[in-house]
Amino acid sequence: MEATVVKTGTDQKTWDGGNKPLNASYGKMMMWFFIVSDALTFSGFLASYGFSRYKFIDSWPIADEVFTHFPFLHGVEAPMYYVAFMTFILIFSSVTMVLAVDAGHHMKKNKVIFYLFLTIIGGAIFVGSQAWEWGTFIKGSYGAVETKGGKILQFLNTEGDRVAIGDFAISIPTERVQQNSNDGIWFQSESAATSVSLDEVTAGFLANESLLIRTQYLDENGERTILSREESVAKLQADGIGIVEGANLKHNEYGTPLFADFFFFITGFHGFHVFSGVMINLIIFFNVILGTYERRGHYEMVEKVGLYWHFVDLVWVFVFTFFYLV
Amino acid sequence: MAQEHNLAIFRGQLKFKSNVSKIWGVFLLLSIVTTVEVALGITKPDFLTSNTFMALKYLNWIFIILTLVKAYYITWDFMHMRDEKSFLRRIVVWTLVFYIAYLIYIILVEGNYIFDVYKEGFVKFDF
Numbered sequence: 001m002e003a004t005v006v007k008t009g010t011d012q013k014t015w016d017g018g019n020k021p022l023n024a025s026y027g028k029m030m031m032w033f034f035i036v037s038d039a040l041t042f043s044g045f046l047a048s049y050g051f052s053r054y055k056f057i058d059s060w061p062i063a064d065e066v067f068t069h070f071p072f073l074h075g076v077e078a079p080m081y082y083v084a085f086m087t088f089i090l091i092f093s094s095v096t097m098v099l100a101v102d103a104g105h106h107m108k109k110n111k112v113i114f115y116l117f118l119t120i121i122g123g124a125i126f127v128g129s130q131a132w133e134w135g136t137f138i139k140g141s142y143g144a145v146e147t148k149g150g151k152i153l154q155f156l157n158t159e160g161d162r163v164a165i166g167d168f169a170i171s172i173p174t175e176r177v178q179q180n181s182n183d184g185i186w187f188q189s190e191s192a193a194t195s196v197s198l199d200e201v202t203a204g205f206l207a208n209e210s211l212l213i214r215t216q217y218l219d220e221n222g223e224r225t226i227l228s229r230e231e232s233v234a235k236l237q238a239d240g241i242g243i244v245e246g247a248n249l250k251h252n253e254y255g256t257p258l259f260a261d262f263f264f265f266i267t268g269f270h271g272f273h274v275f276s277g278v279m280i281n282l283i284i285f286f287n288v289i290l291g292t293y294e295r296r297g298h299y300e301m302v303e304k305v306g307l308y309w310h311f312v313d314l315v316w317v318f319v320f321t322f323f324y325l326v
Numbered sequence: 327m328a329q330e331h332n333l334a335i336f337r338g339q340l341k342f343k344s345n346v347s348k349i350w351g352v353f354l355l356l357s358i359v360t361t362v363e364v365a366l367g368i369t370k371p372d373f374l375t376s377n378t379f380m381a382l383k384y385l386n387w388i389f390i391i392l393t394l395v396k397a398y399y400i401t402w403d404f405m406h407m408r409d410e411k412s413f414l415r416r417i418v419v420w421t422l423v424f425y426i427a428y429l430i431y432i433i434l435v436e437g438n439y440i441f442d443v444y445k446e447g448f449v450k451f452d453f
Contacts, residue, residue, distance in 0.1 A: 022414040036418055043426045047433045054437030055444070064367065084364040091360065095353045098404045102345050222375065303406075310404045314397055321393040325367045326386045 025300060031307045038273075042315050045269065046322050049262045059151070059216040061255035062224075063324045069136045083324050086129045087316065090274075093122025094313040097281075101306045104299025109288065112302060116285045119309065123278040130271040137263065140246030143194075144253040145201060147239035152255050154214045155205070156226060165243065168204040168211060169196040194243040201243060205236055216255050263323070270319055273312045280305050332408045335399075352403045359392050 022029070053060050064079035071082070100115035143165035145153040155163045174197070181189040205211055213232035214224045227235060244253040252260040284305050293299045333348050334341040342348035366374070366385060374385040402408045407415055 022411045022417075024410060024414055032414070032418055036421060039422055040425060043422075043429060047426075047429050050430065051433045051437040054434050055440045057438075057441055058445075080364060080367055084360065087360055088357065091353065091356050094400065094404055095349060098349050099346065101406075102349065307405055310400055313404075314400045317393055317396050317400065321363070321389050325363060325389045 027300065027304050028307070031304045035307065035311045038311065039315075042266075042270075042318070045262075045266050046318060049266065049322065052256075052258045052262065056256055056258070058218050059256060060218075061216075061252075061259045062222075066137070066254045066259075067133070067324065069141070071132060080324055082129070082133070083320065086126055086133075087320050089122050089126050089129070090313050090316050093119045093126070094310050096122065097306045097309045101299070101303045104293070104302045107294070107299070109291070109294055112288050112299060113285070116281060116288060116302070120278055120281050120285060123274055123281065123309075127271060127274050127278065130267060130274070133267070134264070137260070138246050138248065140244075140253045142253070143196075143243060143245045145198065145236065145240045146242045146244050146251060147235075148241055149239070150257070151216045152244065152253060153216075153236065153240065154224075154253075156212045156214050158210045158212065160226070163211065165201050165204075165245075166196055168208050169200040170204040170207060172197070172200050172203065194245050196243060198240055198243055202236060202240065206233065266319060266323065270312070270315055273315065277305075277309050277312050281309065331406075335403065348403065352399050356396055356399060359396050363389060363392050 020026075024032070067083060068077050068079045069082065070076060070078040096115045096118040100112050100119065103111035103115060141164070142154065142162045144155075145165075147153060155165060155168070157163050179188060179190050181187065209229070211232070212229060213227045213235055215227065215235075217225045219225050244251045246253060247257075247260040247263075249261055249264065250257060254260070284301055287293060288299075288302070293301055331345045331348070333343070333345065335348070335352070340351070342351055366388065370385065374388065375383050377384050379387060401419075407418075
């Protein structure tokens with residue numbers, strides 16, 4: 001009769017529960033689920049960046065002409081050095097995180113505390129650097145003239161160096177003030193009047209024979225097209241409609257406004273991930289100090305948060321390549 | 327909770343004595359790759375930017391390949407993919423590779439088409 005007895009004791013079977021599918025615990029598995037879906041979100045963002053770039057392939061801004069600033073070094077052209085520094089900070093904080101996970105496997109509480117602390121510091125430095133990058137990008141550097149078609153005209157001297165619009169504009173005294181919604185028409189206002197007006201820039205440009213205009217369009221060598229003096233004067237007088245200083249969601253002195261939109265959106269979304277990562281790291285940092293995981297008998301929570309933190313680093317590797325390098 | 331770590335990288339060519347020394351080794355590798363990327367990005371050597379392979383400059387191919395190398399080592403060693411069951415690896419990696427490759431292909435082709443319409447088409451906004 002042994003053969004007909006229905007066995008219910010299936011405790012060693014894979015799908016009966018109580019064991020770990022793929023040998024990964026529930027929490028780790030769910031973290032991998034989250035990472036896969038979040039990776040698809042970020043690839044959607046980066047792919048749409050690629051879409052817009054291919055759409056405007058002949059007039060897209062060149063990233064290392066945009067991000068040329070380094071803190072405390074004013075007027076020094078340092079393309080990409082600061083982003084490279086940020087990348088190293090994030091990779092290093094990933095290393096300290098994985099060292100914390102390793103110390104957790106060996107139940108070394110004090111080492112976990114130390115490495116988690118370094119990780120949090122690294123994350124904080126990264127978020128701060130990101131904020132600084134945003135600040136410099138929003139403030140802008142040289143200023144430009146926007147055309148009717150929404151394109152950008154930048155100014156060069158005969159040596160081919162950029163010239164700031166404030167440096168050659170001739171001051172014309174006017175009654176021009178910032179328009180607020182409480183004077184004039186209630187639904188019309190502007191965020192801030194630009195430091196110089198289009199008339200002042202045009203007058204300065206006409207008075208200074210050595211200035212040339214550089215358009216947004218790339219020539220066959222991937223360099224910006226520079227117009228001759230006659231073409232420059234004609235272009236400025238025919239097409240210029242306003243001044244752009246810095247970048248926001250609608251105007252961008254470095255080129256296509258879409259570039260600024262994607263910059264704010266992608267690095268902003270990534271920066272928000274880093275910020276959340278720092279917060280979660282802080283929570284488990286205090287839990288480690290309080291001995292929560294010591295009492296629990298394992299430091300798997302550190303490992304799960306570590307997975308998230310490495311993922312944030314991984315995303316930055318791709319953002320760095322596709323935003324700053326390619 | 328002693329855990330088994332696979333300490334060999336480069337297909338077993340380089341074997342580390344402990345997990346900690348493996349972490350520092352991978353960090354060194356990632357730093358070297360990043361330094362190479364930044365150096366190439368700043369200098370932009372002429373022969374890499376003037377030649378193209380499949381409509382993409384050599385330089386950009388190098389950047390993309392180096393990025394994938396970095397992604398591999400971050401996932402395999404920092405996220406401990408090397409120590410997971412092979413099917414967990416496949417579930418994560420194959421899903422992403424398939425979807426992302428498809429997405430990139432279709433969206434870049436579309437972007438390129440719209441560029442052509444803007445540039446050469448007689449009809450400007452009919453798509």
